[in-house]
């Protein structure tokens with residue numbers, strides 16, 4: 001039994017004051033990731049600061065037509081919120097593709113961004129893992145790496161970020177609002193998660209003494225031409241092997257603007273604007289989508305058990321973009337572009 005202190009934060013300032021006072025403290029929101037990790041000694045905080053009662057639970061419109069989501073809005077409430085379901089259905093679909101109904105009821109928006117990798121060795125405290133224990137080595141590079149990354153890897157770590165929601169947030173150009181001892185700042189969602197480099201123990205650019213207060217979505221929601229397609233070993237309650245969030249503005253069969261990002265392939269949602277540029281102004285055809293897929297995957301690298309993900313990602317991109325262009329977001333649609 002590892003002892004730890006438990007306190008509740010009274011307000012956001014109190015939460016920041018408490019976390020800044022103890023470098024080994026952690027916030028707890030829904031607890032769906034942190035408590036699992038504490039039970040197996042992967043996380044060993046000396047102090048849990050309960051933020052679940054803070055008033056960060058609103059989903060509201062902001063000036064300019066965007067929407068601000070409080071960091072403690074439960075995943076279920078967010079997915080079913082009328083503003084999100086109507087204007088950002090890609091985000092609703094991504095959230096509902098994750099975990100289970102019970103977990104989504106507990107899991108918070110901020111916690112979803114901060115959830116840790118599902119790399120098998122990260123959970124196995126008797127094996128080396130640079131993310132869990134910096135400098136100990138990476139067991140996955142020559143181990144069982146079927147679920148690991150194919151893009152943006154390093155010699156230190158080939159883990160993926162497991163979130164579905166974050167992939168849609170990257171496509172929507174969301175901004176993360178955070179607060180710390182020196183005030184408030186905003187981090188673009190695409191810059192929030194880091195590549196592993198030689199510091200895989202740091203998943204994000206959030207400082208240890210900062211709290212996520214909100215996510216802000218710009219007005220553009222791609223509510224006509226969008227998809228979230230998640231390919232996994234089982235159809236529910238499984239993390240993505242590869243997923244795609246895609247949003248487009250169409251002019252007939254011509255793509256006016258396209259954005260897409262992949263999940264399950266890297267240490268962060270993988271968005272490549274040079275691949276998106278190959279779609280803009282083009283006809284929505286399988287050939288156009290294949291060109292963008294090949295470009296995005298140009299530096300993909302497979303390891304012993306996950307090379308299949310490169311071809312899987314290529315096919316997922318073509319299928320996801322086809323669904324988005326057709327305005328048929330559900331995976332079961334096989335409607336062909338005329």
Ligand SMILES: Cc1cc2nc3c(=O)[nH]c(=O)nc-3n(C[C@H](O)[C@H](O)[C@H](O)COP(=O)(O)OP(=O)(O)OC[C@H]3O[C@@H](n4cnc5c(N)ncnc54)[C@H](O)[C@@H]3O)c2cc1C
Nearest residue numbers: 029030031032033034098099108110111112114163164212
């Ligand atoms: C069996 C299972 C299956 C799952 N499947 C999926 C899936 O398919 N797709 C998917 O996307 N997710 C999945 N999840 C993950 C789930 O979405 C996350 O566990 C959840 O979103 C975490 O939110 P939480 O509020 O419970 O976080 P907590 O467990 O409370 O905290 C997680 C981390 O976030 C930090 N944190 C929390 N809130 C803040 C904040 N406001 N500011 C700064 N730091 C904060 C905590 O300190 C902690 O380090 C699954 C989880 C489980 C257990």
Ligand code: SF4
Nearest residue numbers: 119129130138157158
């Ligand atoms: S891939 Fe990353 S998380 Fe997995 S064993 Fe290697 S260092 Fe640890």
